[in-house]
Amino acid sequence: MTGQQTFALAEAMTPPLEDGDMLAAIDLGSNSFHMIVARYTLGQVRIIDRLRETVRMAEGLDARGGLSPEVRQRALQCLSRFGQRIRDIPPQRVRALATNTVRKLAAPQAFLVPAETALGHAIEVISGREEARLIYLGVAHAQPPKPDQRRLVIDIGGGSTECIIGAGTRTLERESVQVGCIASTRRFFANGKLTKKRWREARVEVAAEFQQFASTYRALGWQEVVGASGTNKAIGEICAAMKLTKGAVTAEAMPLVRDRLLEAGHIDAIALPGLSDDRRPIIAGGILVLEAAFDVLGIERMQVSKAAMREGVLQDMLGRGGEDDPREASIEALIQRYGIDDAQATRVESTALRLFDQVARDWALDGDNLRMLAWAARVHELGLVIAHSQYHVHGAYVLEHSDIAGFSRQEQQFLAALVRCHRRKVPKSAFDALPERLLSAARRSAALLRLAVLLHRSHEAETIPQLDASAEGNHLRVRFSRRWLDSLPLLRADLDGEHQDIAALGITLDLGAD
Numbered sequence: 001m002t003g004q005q006t007f008a009l010a011e012a013m014t015p016p017l018e019d020g021d022m023l024a025a026i027d028l029g030s031n032s033f034h035m036i037v038a039r040y041t042l043g044q045v046r047i048i049d050r051l052r053e054t055v056r057m058a059e060g061l062d063a064r065g066g067l068s069p070e071v072r073q074r075a076l077q078c079l080s081r082f083g084q085r086i087r088d089i090p091p092q093r094v095r096a097l098a099t100n101t102v103r104k105l106a107a108p109q110a111f112l113v114p115a116e117t118a119l120g121h122a123i124e125v126i127s128g129r130e131e132a133r134l135i136y137l138g139v140a141h142a143q144p145p146k147p148d149q150r151r152l153v154i155d156i157g158g159g160s161t162e163c164i165i166g167a168g169t170r171t172l173e174r175e176s177v178q179v180g181c182i183a184s185t186r187r188f189f190a191n192g193k194l195t196k197k198r199w200r201e202a203r204v205e206v207a208a209e210f211q212q213f214a215s216t217y218r219a220l221g222w223q224e225v226v227g228a229s230g231t232n233k234a235i236g237e238i239c240a241a242m243k244l245t246k247g248a249v250t251a252e253a254m255p256l257v258r259d260r261l262l263e264a265g266h267i268d269a270i271a272l273p274g275l276s277d278d279r280r281p282i283i284a285g286g287i288l289v290l291e292a293a294f295d296v297l298g299i300e301r302m303q304v305s306k307a308a309m310r311e312g313v314l315q316d317m318l319g320r321g322g323e324d325d326p327r328e329a330s331i332e333a334l335i336q337r338y339g340i341d342d343a344q345a346t347r348v349e350s351t352a353l354r355l356f357d358q359v360a361r362d363w364a365l366d367g368d369n370l371r372m373l374a375w376a377a378r379v380h381e382l383g384l385v386i387a388h389s390q391y392h393v394h395g396a397y398v399l400e401h402s403d404i405a406g407f408s409r410q411e412q413q414f415l416a417a418l419v420r421c422h423r424r425k426v427p428k429s430a431f432d433a434l435p436e437r438l439l440s441a442a443r444r445s446a447a448l449l450r451l452a453v454l455l456h457r458s459h460e461a462e463t464i465p466q467l468d469a470s471a472e473g474n475h476l477r478v479r480f481s482r483r484w485l486d487s488l489p490l491l492r493a494d495l496d497g498e499h500q501d502i503a504a505l506g507i508t509l510d511l512g513a514d
Contacts, residue, residue: 014092014367017318024086025313026096028115028123030058030158031182031282032230033075034310035082037089045314051085053078054278057101058158058182065106072111079118087120092367095313096123097408099131100159100180109435122437124408128176131309132162133326133405138312139228139305140169152222152297155308156231156289158182158282163213163293165220173217174403177209179292181231184285185267192267194284199262203292210296217297225302229309231286234279236304241274249302254291261287316406326406331375334404338385340378344459349377351464352452355478356445359471363444372411373445376418380453383419396420400433410435414442421446422453426504443505447476450502454494466514475508482513 017023017040027034037049055078060071086094098115102108102125116123126134135155145151145168155162159180165173188202227236227249235257239245242260244253257272261284264270270280293299319325335342352373356365383395400416407415413433421430431442455464466481485492495511502509 016322022089022093023314023317024089024094025310025317026082026094026119026121026123027308027310027313028057028075028079028096028098028102029055029229029309030099030101030160030180031056032158033078033082034308035085036310036314037086038314040318045318047311047314049085051082053081056158056182056282058180059186061101061104061159065104067101067105067111075111076114076118079115083118083120091121093317094121095317096121097131097134097309097313098123098125099309100128100157100176100178103127103409104159112435116435116437122435124410126408127403128160128162129174129403130405130407131160132164132174132176133171134309134312134316135162135228136164136166136171136174136312137169137315138307138309139226140166141315142307142311143226143305145224149224150220150222152217152225152299153228153305154225154232154290154293154302155228156181156286157229161209161289161293163210163217163297165217165222171405173213173220175213177212179206179209179285179289181282181286181289184288185282186285188288189267189284194262194265194267194270196262199258199288202288203295206289206292207296210293214296225299227290227302227304228307230279231283232290232302233304233306234275234283235287235290237274238272241272247304249290249294249304251294251300254287254294258287258291320406325371327371327375327404327411330405330407331378334379334382338379338382338398340381340384341459343461344381344456345378347456347461348380348449348452349374351455351467352377352448354467355448355451355469358469359444359448359476362471363441365441365444369441369445372414372418373448376415376422376445376449377452379415380419380422380449392420392423410438414438417442418446418449421505422449425501428504443507444471447502447505447507447509450498450505451478454498455491457491457494468514474506475510476502477510478512480511480513485513 019041021040023040023045024035024037033053033055035051036047038045038047055075057071057075060068096119105111112123136153139153150165150167153164157180160176161179163175164171236247236249238257239249239253240247244256260272261270267281267284275283356370356373382398383391386394396416396419399419400412404412417431431439434442465484468479470477499509
């Protein structure tokens with residue numbers, strides 16, 4: 001990262017992990033909420049506690065994106081209990097991620113605000129493909145693949161199923177399809193009846209979801225298949241209890257498990273060996289999805305992993321904020337893909353961080369804000385590949401709606417807001433997607449980026465001899481060299497007009513020359 005790494009910048013950065021530090025990862029899944037607590041020891045994380053509660057968020061989701069009061073209360077009570085367990089762990093050492101059901105909520109903040117209060121920590125919403133990346137990372141660390149071997153990982157959740165091909169700890173293909181054990185059970189067997197005719201019809205519909213990417217996956221190929229999370233584990237245990245395998249799931253075993261399931265005739269009468277009472281109401285949808293995946297992708301055998309997204313989150317936390325932060329690689333990929341002027345981006349970033357350095361303490365900006373500002377500076381011209389007119393709008397749209405590895409939805413929305421507001425007028429709706437806890441930092445970071453972009457509008461490699469900034473409340477004061485400013489009449493005119501535009505961020509700007 002460029003820029004002057006002086007005291008305020010160093011103070012803003014998250015302290016590196018030390019032996020004995022505690023971390024926690026929370027997965028707000030559509031079926032269960034999971035939490036793992038770990039201790040950082042000798043460069044590795046050692047899990048010391050696991051908590052799991054069946055919340056079944058997907059059961060409370062209606063067609064309009066609402067959440068039933070009963071399920072909402074169940075979720076908040078669970079998060080409150082999780083919060084008690086981790087109340088002594090610093091916020092920067094906790095990551096709580098929400099997945100498919102929260103992604104589908106029409107008004108996610110109506111749930112997330114009380115949920116964050118109950119947990120005592122921020123909750124991030126991630127895309128299906130980011131969920132897939134973290135699932136693969138968790139499995140890869142728990143069961144390291146053989147060198148130069150590709151692996152297919154399948155995770156059947158409550159509301160969605162993730163399919164990933166990877167090599168080592170790196171993903172090559174990631175897909176998330178809207179079929180899961182709860183969603184599919186509700187969709188195809190809402191009345192509880194299990195018939196062969198209905199099963200065939202349902203399998204055709206579910207198979208269509210996998211057929212969208214089957215040819216790409218088959219062409220790339222893999223040497224082994226691993227199933228992650230509770231549904232695959234439960235099916236593996238059924239196979240073992242029926243003496244079909246020793247815990248793996250095979251193409252030969254799946255039809256036998258399905259036929260045994262259909263013998264029940266009704267979900268309430270399911271009596272599959274090895275199946276827990278907790279899993280019985282939703283296992284039909286899980287078996288349906290896995291059978292379709294086996295058929296369409298041509299899977300012969302799948303071993304089962306105990307690891308899942310939560311373990312991947314812990315591993316991801318080790319890299320975040322350091323040299324192995326996956327977001328760094330994603331930003332560099334965006335720069336390459338969209339042909340961004342790297343020299344100009346570096347100039348803007350350096351000046352933005354120079355301003356950040358001087359106001360970070362007074363504006364309560366932290367290491368996360370530092371990174372977001374730096375990344376926004378690097379990609380602020382992304383939209384130029386689409387059109388020069390309104391390029392800040394184009395760039396913001398791409399950043400908000402792309403699948404960017406390592407970033408949560410809120411982080412992408414934060415980046416998009418900064419890029420959207422780095423020039424021209426600031427729209428009233430620019431920050432509407434952000435939770436309340438991020439608004440102040442986003443507006444203040446946007447102000448710093450606006451100034452940095454304005455100061456380098458000429459795209460020339462000139463040095464700004466004096467740039468003194470201070471902040472008090474929402475008042476920003478910046479001083480330049482009078483001789484330097486007098487030599488740039490166009491820049492001076494631009495700065496004179498900036499007071500009104502930046503006021504839309506809720507910030508009063510005081511510019512002057514000494």
